[in-house]
Each structure stands twice: as C-alpha cells, then as structure tokens.
Amino acid sequence: AQSVAQPEDQVNVAEGNPLTVKCTYSVSGNPYLFWYVQYPNRGLQFLLKYITGDNLVKGSYGFEAEFNKSQTSFHLKKPSALVSDSALYFCAVRPDAGNNRKLIWGLGTSLAVNP
Amino acid sequence: DSGVTQTPKHLITATGQRVTLRCSPRSGDLSVYWYQQSLDQGLQFLIHYYNGEERAKGNILERFSAQQFPDLHSELNLSSLELGDSALYFCASSVATSGYNEQFFGPGTRLTVL
Numbered sequence: 001a002q003s004v005a006q007p008e009d010q011v012n013v014a015e016g017n018p019l020t021v022k023c024t025y026s027v028s029g030n031p032y033l034f035w036y037v038q039y040p041n042r043g044l045q046f047l048l049k050y051i052t053g054d055n056l057v058k059g060s061y062g063f064e065a066e067f068n069k070s071q072t073s074f075h076l077k078k079p080s081a082l083v084s085d086s087a088l089y090f091c092a093v094r095p096d097a098g099n100n101r102k103l104i105w106g107l108g109t110s111l112a113v114n115p
Numbered sequence: 116d117s118g119v120t121q122t123p124k125h126l127i128t129a130t131g132q133r134v135t136l137r138c139s140p141r142s143g144d145l146s147v148y149w150y151q152q153s154l155d156q157g158l159q160f161l162i163h164y165y166n167g168e169e170r171a172k173g174n175i176l177e178r179f180s181a182q183q184f185p186d187l188h189s190e191l192n193l194s195s196l197e198l199g200d201s202a203l204y205f206c207a208s209s210v211a212t213s214g215y216n217e218q219f220f221g222p223g224t225r226l227t228v229l
Contacts, residue, residue, distance in 0.1 A: 044220040045220065049217055102160065103218075108157055
C-alpha cells in the first residue's frame with residue numbers, strides 16, 4: 001500500500017540551531033512531494049514542493065527540502081530555527097503512476113523551537 | 116491570507132442534526148478539496164471536485180455529501196451528525212487537477228457536535 005511516514009510526532013530544537021523534520025514515502029513511480037505548515041488555529045500553508053529537477057528545493061520562510069530517491073525521503077530543513085517556526089508540519093506525496101494518484105498525507109510533526 | 120474563504124468559522128450543533136459548510140476557492144481555481152482534521156485521526160481527505168464534477172473520493176462517510184456549483188463555490192453537507200464528527204473541516208483549492216499544483220487552504224470550520 002502507498003504511504004507517507006513522518007516518523008517523529010514531535011521535534012524540539014533550540015532557537016538558532018538547525019532543524020530537520022523527516023518524511024519518507026512508499027509510492028509508485030516518481031512522486032510529487034510537498035511540505036505544508038499549520039500554525040495554531042489556522043489552515044495549512046504550502047511551503048515547498050519537488051516535482052522534478054534539482055533534488056534540493058527551497059521554499060518559504062527559509063525552509064528547504066532534499067529529495068533522496070534511493071532513500072525515498074524528502075526531509076524538511078532549515079539552517080537556523082526561529083521560535084516563530086513552531087507549528088505542525090505535514091508532508092504529502094502524490095504518485096505519478098498507478099490507478100490511485102490521490103495526494104497521500106503524513107500524520108504531521110509538531111515542531112517546537114525553544115528560545 | 117490564502118484567498119480561500121470558508122463559512123461559518125464555528126458551528127455548534129446537536130447529534131442527529133444536519134449542517135452545511137461553505138467554501139469559496141481562490142479566484143481562478145477550478146479544483147476544490149475537502150478535508151477533516153481531528154486529534155485522533157489527523158488530516159483526512161474527504162472529496163475532490165474539479166469544475167463542478169467529482170474527481171476523487173477519500174474517507175468520506177455516506178452521511179456526508181458535497182457539491183461544487185457553477186460559480187465554483189462548494190458546499191459540504193453533513194447529516195445525522197454524531198459526536199465523532201466534531202472536527203475541523205478544511206477546504207482547499209488549486210488551479211487545476213494536475214498533481215503538481217499546490218493546494219491553498221481556507222481557515223477552516225470548527226464543528227462541535229454536542
């Protein structure tokens with residue numbers, strides 16, 4: 001079955017330190033990969049996506065993510081975390097092959113950046 | 116502001132009742148998606164409409180239905196409500212149905228069933 005995993009329910013980092021939020025997937029073909037962020041009491045906001053090309057993609061608010069085909073991962077990173085980055089982060093993957101091409105969502109990772 | 120609007124913001128109702136949630140997509144977006152977010156089940160995709168036609172169904176209960184109107188706004192109808200239907204309901208829109216288009220989410224409707 002096709003799936004997306006965010007192995008950590010919660011990630012804690014100190015302000016100014018680098019952060020990583022992990023995402024791995026198991027889907028058919030070459031997937032389209034997305035990261036979204038949800039601030040408290042808000043809807044989700046698009047951060048970045050990988051469709052094709054350079055494996056390192058840059059997005060909003062200084063975030064970036066690296067597509068690793070061999071490890072089927074798309075980890076979200078930021079060199080220096082801010083307290084305001086504290087939020088819920090969702091990874092989503094869409095297969096580009098097979099009969100079921102619906103977007104598959106991870107369960108989310110809560111990021112807490114401590115001052 | 117994503118450009119997607121949802122009404123109402125909050126809804127409190129009783130078990131067995133029926134409610135309608137409304138969504139207006141971003142100007143120019145033809146696709147509308149509905150999601151349910153609850154603490155125990157995370158973000159669940161319900162249904163996708165493109166230019167008035169149903170395109171995909173997710174974990175949508177038979178008690179729930181949706182439609183997209185000619186002006187592209189969409190409504191999600193929830194009937195015979197149960198306590199477990201209490202959740203945040205989001206709608207999102209995208210410019211087309213292509214898988215590489217990101218979705219823009221509305222602020223959500225918080226439904227409380229008492």
